[in-house]
Amino acid sequence: MTAIAPAWGRPLSRTGWLPYLLVAPVVLMLGGLLVWPWVVGLWTSMTSLRIGHWGQEQFIGLSNYIDVLGSHAFWQSLRVTGLFAVLCVASEMSLGLGLALLLNRKLPGRNIFRTLFIIPFMVPTVVCGLIWRQLLEVRGVANYLLSFIGLGPASWLSSSDSALASLLLIDIWQTTPQVVILVFAALQIVPKDVLEAARIDGATAWQTFWRVTFPIIRPYLVVAMLIRTIELLQVLDIVMVATQGGPANATMVLHLHAYRETFISGFLGYGTAVAYVLGFIVVLVSIAIVRWIGGTQSDEARA
Amino acid sequence: MTRVELRGLRKDFGRVTVVPDLDLTIDAGEFVALVGPSGCGKSTVLRMVAGLEPVTRGSITFDGRDVSYSDPKERNVAMVFQSYALYPHMTVAKNMSFNLELAGRTADEIERAVQNAASLLRLEDLLDRKPNQLSGGQRQRVAMGRAMVRNPALFLFDEPLSNLDAQLRVKMRSEIKLLHRKLNITTIYVTHDQIEAMTLADKIVVLNDGRIEQVGRPMELYARPANRFVAEFIGSPAMNMIPASLCDRKLVFSGGEMGYAYPPEERQQEVILGLRPEHLSLSDQPTGITGNVTLVEPTGAQTSLLLDVGGSSVVAVLDGTVTAEVDREVFLAIDPANVHLFDPRDGKRLPQECVF
């Protein structure tokens, strides 16, 4: 035994640096792909860099950020983004939950519906935006159909009253299936015998849902909500295709605002600062969701 | 205390008939064990009584009230599931009080009922835990507690002890028995462990393929099994079944022979001789069965011998003081009072009084 012991010693001492060597490629890759661009971006946002004026930028500290927070356009965009995100998340979550519950029951034709539901989810957002733009055009299908019941043609996407609502409709159509899939998967983890125990305990369908099913799938709902919120705060593609932020900036979401400042107006430093503020907001909101909604889980049991 | 009657009960799953036609009466306050091999329909019957599984045909009545199509809620039954089925997000106390809460009881009443059940099942220290922080036996007790707090019309147990280790199982078995003696609530207890059935039940129902093979008090089933299936199912180790034939006032089988008085009305050429292992005893006379010892298994109080009797094996459970050696020929005495005869064609019990 004593003769073997020193032989063990060597590989043991090697474990000092071996783990670091093994994770090094991943760390370098993450560093190169995530941290480095992030640092460059942060630096850019603190300069006066402009497209076409390369090499003339100066370090100006936080003054881009101060300008952003003092800009009316920024706050207007933030309002639009916030309103859009809240409305979308609320309607997609409730609609998604309802549809998932429906699909989870033994209804005739359930499998056909399950398949149909995934289709919007599979359509690329840009294609989706184009389809809906044609449907909602002044001379589009929607107005044509409405004319049969005597409703006059409306300019759905080009009137500042209805543009955001139309975007809401498009986003609900496209991403509710994503929520349905997540919730449906969550419903599969609720044990059948626990639901039966609730029936034996005398719970109605309504009570069973709110007192048993909902608390069990709640962490999954939080994840779905988190994913949707993050995506919606950063929404760009659908707005760009359907309305370009118009009319009269009624649908000018923050991401699009940052994009326009950066690449259309050419203020790289300022635009990047807007994007970084957006990123900061996304992080704050995500933390809030996980804390407030995700964290109350254990309260339910005590309540 | 509720009297339960099942009349012409049938259950089909699609085109498969699981329970063809079941009649059973359970008296008020009775403890009935439903036993049978895996897949024979025990859980299905229990779930129909609970209202979790719709009946295909027939009726279920509680105290004469037809509940065949009522919700579980209206039946007021309490059920302990094989998998416990505790609410994973609720504490032990919440799990037990969920029913009372839904029934709109006051906080005081709930508190008292939960404390009562908790002290009976020794769960007081666990009331604030979640199910995933409990051991299997503790979960089982919570499942029992959830049923107990309710004062239901009927207790339904679906193999509640099958996930426990042997020691805990024995302990919980006696707790269930004490509980029944104390509350005296009509109980249907599903198990495939015949010892549980024998020790707990006032009445045992032996099911096979959705049909009732025999209904009776435990000792009745043990002493006078109606057929070969029941004879082999009740008792452990299982009854020895030895092919035998009747000729010339003798019951002849490969390991020996016994006297037999022909019954005047019925003549049977071939029979199955059933001998319980515990009814055999060693003898120094070459009467009864003669066989070679192939295995000796001392368990302390008892010693079981595995014998080779003319090609078929026979188990004998003997006193622990007996010493036997492998490969030696031994003689086993048979008490004619404890002999069973079965018809090899349909397995039915034959009159055995003429064996001597």
Ligand SMILES: Nc1ncnc2c1ncn2[C@@H]1O[C@H](COP(=O)(O)OP(=O)(O)OP(=O)(O)O)[C@@H](O)[C@H]1O
């Ligand atoms: N939902 C169902 N659909 C189709 N067949 C079913 C269904 N439930 C049970 N069965 C069938 O009914 C038969 C009886 O099942 P059951 O669960 O009552 O058996 P069991 O006696 O409780 O068995 P075990 O001792 O293994 O629990 C089995 O053959 C089973 O395959």
Ligand SMILES: [Mg+2]
């Ligand atoms: Mg079963």
